[in-house]
Amino acid sequence: MEEDKKDKFLAPENEIRQVTAPDGSIIEVNPLEDYFSQDRPKPYKVRKGPVEDFLNWARAESLWVLGFGTGCGSIEIPPLVTPRFDMYRFGIQMRATPRQSNVFVISGYLSVKTLKRAIRAYEQMPSPKYVVGLGSCTINGGMYYDSYNTINRLDHYLPVDAYIAGCMPRPEALLAGFEGLKKLIKAGKGHKANEYVENLDWYKANQKKIIKDWNMPDYNW
Amino acid sequence: MEYVIMTTGFALAIFGLYGLLSQKNLIKIIIGFSIFTTGINIVMVAIGYVRGGIAPILDNEGISQIAAQKSIVDPVPQALVLTSIVIGLGVTALMLAYVMKLYQDKKSLNINDYKNLKW
Amino acid sequence: MVGPIYIIALALGLAFFLGFFGKSLKTFSGFVMLAGLAGMTFISGQWLMAFVDGSATTQEIFTAGFKPPFSINLRMGIEEATFTFMINVIGLLGGIYLFNRLKEVGNSAMSVFIVLIMSLNVIVMTRDIFNLFVFVEIGSIATAGMIILDKTSKSLQAGLKYLLATGVISGLLLIGIIFAYYFAGSLNIDGIIAANLMASKAGAVAVFLIIAVLVLELKPFPANGWGLDVYESSNPGFGAIVSAGTATAGLFVLYKVLPMGGDAWYQYISIIGLITFVGSNLVGTQQKIANRLLGYSSIGQIGLVMTVIGLQPILGDAFAFIAFALLLNHFLAKAGLFWISGIIKKENITDWSALRKNSALLIMFVIFIFALIGFPPFPSFFGKYELIMSLISSDNIWVAVVILIGSFAEGIYMFRWLGHVLKNENSEEEVLDIPWNKFIPIVLVTVSLLAAGFYSVPFVAGANYFYFVPLAFILFLGLIDFLPAYIKNTVSIAGMGYYSWLLYPLVEGDLMRTIFFAIFMFGGILTLVVGYNKSGKREGFYPVALMMYAGLATIVTTDNMFGFFFGWELMTAGSYFLIIRGKRSKPHAYSYMLFSVAGAYLILLGFGLAHASGQTQALIALKDISVLPTLAYTLLAVGFMTKTASLGLHIWLPGAHGEAESDVSPMVSAVLLKAGVFGLMLLFLYMGEQTGDTLLFILGWVGAFTALVGNLAASFQEDAKRMLAYSSIGQLGYILFAIAMMTQLGWLAGFTYVINHFLFKAILFMVVGGIVVKAGTHNLYQMGGLIKKMPLSFLAVLIAMITMAGLPPLSGFAGKWLFYNAVILKGWYIQGVIVFFAGTIAFLYAFKLLHSIFLGQLKDNHRNLKEISPSILIPVYILIAGIFYFSAFPQDVLEPIGNMLANYFPSTLEWAADGNAVTILSNWNGNAVMIIIISMFVLVLGYLWLITGKTQKLEQFNIVYSAERPFRPETTHVSHNMFAGLNKAIGFLVAPGITNFWNNVSKMVLDFAGVVRRLYSGNGQVYAIHIIIYIVVFYLISIG
Amino acid sequence: MQKGINNLIEKFGASDLEERRPGLSFITVENTKAVAAITHLKDIDGYTVLSLITAVDWIEDGIMQLTYLLNNPAEIAEIGLRVMLERKKEAGESMETIHHLWPNAKKWQQELKEMFGINFPGSPNINDDFILEGWDAAPPNRRDFDTKKFAEETFFPRPGRETHDPAEHMKKNMYPKNPADYTNKKYNPNR
């Protein structure tokens, strides 16, 4: 079964290919294995104590949000930088690259196609990292609950720290959601990234169930 | 008299040269060449001529050597002419042989047909 | 002592006798013919020996016992003995060469051949003008007979044209002779000379006809279509006889009769010779047919000798040597070339690559070509050098210039031909058939050529037998060429080491020379070490590499101009062969050679002017040039700048350096370019700031723009080695700018750049060359990510690039610092800013090279690459040690140089005890900078290590790719057109304007040649008309 | 406009002319003559713009209808050319490609292949993904594909979800009973 899938959906550029080296020898390249790290992630150690509390405060007061609008709800994010909402005063700012972001806002419905990119972006973020599900669609599919192409429950695919209900929630709700997230982090509960790593097999099974053309390594470093 | 001869010689040479340069037929060119050499030979003879001179044959019974030196026709040009004629003959013969070979090769006597080598 | 008359007797008798042999005895009669030729050679040789050792005096032989004018007289003096010997030798060798062909055709051909040689002998010996005519005619007829040795349609046509032309010519000669006789009363040359015919107008016409006709026999440009046809169509073995033998005899005759005309005629002859030399070679540039090309070259060379004969009154004592050296050179080389042509049997020069199948033949071919162009150690080099010196000394600069232009034109087609031979496709099936009887004559002329070069030494001031020592070693290397490369490599390194040790005393004490000597020799040895990673035999590599280094060593050790020029040409020749070894190097080596030759000629002219001023060959003559000093210095500077590839003269460099082999590139880039710098430094030192004020100012600007354009072009390159080559152009621009400032700081900066450029460019070319070989591509965008595979190479290139970019703490900054100070003190602000702008552009290509090769994405086919060979890395790390030493202790290197420079310039730099360099503007402590930066680096690295936990190693596709994944390394690696923005903004600066300019120049020359050669319409009649027109024009100019 | 339609009727036996409004007509052509008709419309009658190709699944009639909407910029007229294909039970209806007339047709056809399962043999990249990635179920826009069932089987529906009729729900829960309440400042539906 696994083999069949691979044959059917493996992208041409990911097929095992043979190339001729400059010295004439033939090299076999398996892009998925050779070009991507195959390592499994390990959970980081969660410390306790006043120093860690202080660091948690720092983590909470410096939320860097990945600028990745996954669905219709992403239109609710730009107003946050306007004078009316001004998220900067809460230590929240947007970053353009997942490597420098901590918070991933899944803004609204998530199609299977986007889910794949969301997983990739999430896995590339450094821990500790947080996922905020924005809108009903991330909770139970919302108005797209019966669509053939959007997920129903985000928490089956990514570990969600906070949900913000509504269709769509307004920016204020988003800010309130961030405040909630901050409380969680300050309380030392912002380690869902570890949960993801620990239950990686379950998450991967769920992800692969609907992403048929996986075409990427199991874990995108 | 010698000037007439010399003029004739030059005229012949120039005619010959003109023929050599203007005719397209190889045989005519060679004829031109012959006329050219003939003209030159005539000029040579004319150069050596001394008016009223005698044949340059020296023997003890004839005039004295001193007198002879003044009166005989200069023998050197005549000797030269002989050589020159011989050489002219040789060259003409060789030319004709060439023309024959060329004609065998291309069946043409027109000099314009033999321009394979150029530039 | 056998009388010279027996030469004629022997030949005539033999020719007659051969007729009696039947067809069955062909081989026998062939040997009889050779024996006869050998006998003739023996007689003239015997006379020559006797004259050389002084046991004989000039003999006059009178036929029939009368004295002139009543008899024909022959003369046998040293000149006649030499020339008859040459003719007989060529006859004998030609006979051996043509043996089979003559045998096939039959006894008659042998008779004709012997008669031809005999007639040439008589032409040389006779003193009787009519006898001369007779034997000229006999020669013509015999020639016409020999032309159709190969009975082809073309040779028949050529023969007829030849006959027509010589017929007209001889008719005119006859008229001339008869009038000369009429007015002089004698047919004897001496008699005619004594009669001084020039006094009367009619007599002058007679002399005119005689000399003009003899000139026409030498096929002057442009009335020489018939001669060219003969060269093209006849058997090459016979072509050799015509080119070497007949022309030699003709030249001697001209030399013999010229006194008839008096001084004015010498001038005419030299002008005719010049026109022929330049015109023929110029028209030859368009020629593709080998034999016809040789014809053009022959006619050109004969024109050159004719010029020299015409210059006899000017040259004085040197005449004999110059004329004979040039003639002998042509004689031997052209005979050899024709003979080789007879073996190759290819009409078109583009098909001549078959020559590569026999390396001995190839080497001899190369020797002939180089001899013709006038490279050392061949006689023409000595002859031409002496000729130019004498001409300029006697105030005939324009003649010298024209001669050099003609030589250059000859180089244009000769080197094109050589390029075809060395690089064109070679079909495997064809086999080169080399019979021994054809091979031996070629070997003999080659050996004679080399010997003649050797024996030319005493005739040229400044020449030294010592220059032949490295050549002997090179010869030895050539002889052991069959050995594997590593043995030859070891031998070469040992030889170079020994030679350096031998020469070191010559440069000891002179710091400037010592530095360059070290760069040339030490750099040479290091670059040779790289050669250990080459397997196989590397045929022909070591002799030419050592030739280049021998040239460089000569340049830097010599104290006279001749030695300098000798070394310069030797180096040029060696480097040409090194460069052309690259796979796609043909056009680049060609343009390199043309620029080098042109540059060398400019240098030669400059030297000539210096020599004319100082009347000495010592280099010190450059100090106070009184004859046209501005011109002289400009010529010299431009000449040297062709080697340093300054703007306008740089177009050869990128291809030549970029396409060369991996270990040749560092040789020609890091080491060779310094020769030009050395020349410029030497020149500027002698010139002084006052004399060359304007020139230096212009050169400063040229240097600045060279730096800018070179670096800018480098940053737009996609080819790794070309990028480095363009970077060399830029770096050399800095150096030119720096030394043009003529201040202590400027020169110090120049020296710093020289040393740094040597260090880092050697590293870069070695490493990049090694990688290019490993990676199988030159293109930067096809590499990438190699840092994981070749960390040591990366480190080396990184260090070299930091040095190049001039970043502290490495030594590149020393150059920049000196530069800023020098620029401000000199007051060349705007130029300085251009140079600094160029400097920042250097970052761009430094980054591009590092990024494109080592960083970014590793390609599929490079996944199994290994680190480059230790034989590259060891010299590279030696050089890196040098960089670090220079960087940490700049004082150790720069202080002595500064002190040395203080002899020439006011000192503006002080060194404090702690290594602090102080000028009135600024201070810099290289030592302290090094310490501080290294300690900072360690501290910061420790800090980062402290706050960083265990890192997770990633693979190349584990990157943020806008939530996608990369598709293939090729599409993910950013390299091609990397600086697109910069290109859009200022890319117009490097639009190939200069290349286009030179292309247009060469196109113009070739088009001109193409138009001029339409004169040769192929019609025999037209050629006859040419002759008539030539005579008329010549007459109108000379007498009318 | 009229000329083009007349041509269609006369030359290609088109039928069922339906003029929606001036300048927009729909007409049915047999599928064997469709490409010829389209070519004629493009080359001779001036319908040079392909606006769209779309499909309708008439599952009850066993028909898969293709509609080519062509535009004539000169006359500002549009013709919708309907082609009725016989609907197959499993996807795989086939129609001639028209990408040689308009290169952009290949994208429409690719979409139809993916969403309706209508094949256009010869159309470039016809089997490539268009918007779905790795889809291996039935083409989702065919009406016999039960998308709710598919979603429930695939997407882990969250238990306890209630569904309301939006209109009723909003009337009941959100809008004020009394329209006068709209002016009541205390009432804030967003709260």
Next chain:
Amino acid sequence: MDYSIEKFLWAFLGLFIILNWGMLMSALMRRIGAKLAGRIGVPLYQPWVDLLKLMSLKTWLSHGVMYYIGPVFRLVGGVGMFLFMPVIFGIEIWSNYSFSGDLILLLYFQSFGMLGMAMGASESGSPHAAIGISRGLSQFAAVEVPMTLAVIAIAIQHQTFSFSEIMAAQQGGIMNWTLFTNPLASIAGMLAMLGAMSHSPFNLVKAPNEIPIGPPTEYHSSFLSVLRTNSAILHVVEAALFMNLFFGGADSWYMYIIKTFFVYFISVFVGMVFPRFKIEDSIRWFLKWPTAIGIIAVIVAAYW
């Protein structure tokens, strides 16, 4: 030539002050920017929090050795610029290690960190990094032209490259500042500074929406913290460089902080007002007006 521990500690103290001032300054600038937009803006302590957060992250990914030491190069570049320049005019303990060299050293040392960082970023293999670097280098090359012209004009004017001498020449009143004694050079230099600071309109290098963040796109956690440390230092040091050249230097920390603030503010202010240049337009612009002004400045300084 003083390598004593005492000297090192003073230098370290200076560095610490600079670092914190740099952070504070960036927060202040952001607040000013926010005010301009009608927002409140970040809390003043935000830069420290961000730094702390970055250091407390638990993921460290490495693309290779060069990637690892790229930030080290960068920080060495920033710190080095600080160390090679006297901080406070006329006070020996604040002269740092400026005895090693002067303005020329600093001009070239600028590029040290840049090139090292470029190496590190491009080892990650990210095309965005490479594109950003290629833009950055292209722009840097153009910026250097007016910068060099300004420096040369100053060197001609004062006949020295030494910071302390240039600063000394500007002492004794505001009218002695280069800004007033050599206004053209100052204009050229300040225009070059706009490019050197990489604020809008010259910030295509890290255009976040197009090439995410540009060169540091792959840097995260502790690596990014080093880069941010550097940028805090570098902003102050660069401002100080221009302050020393054109605004009379500083004879006390008080003046230092005020002047660097205003110098830096100029670039931020311009950045807030103008939109972004395309890279080729930016190069053309630098090679046009600032260069022309610079050339005039040099000519004026040299021949007037």
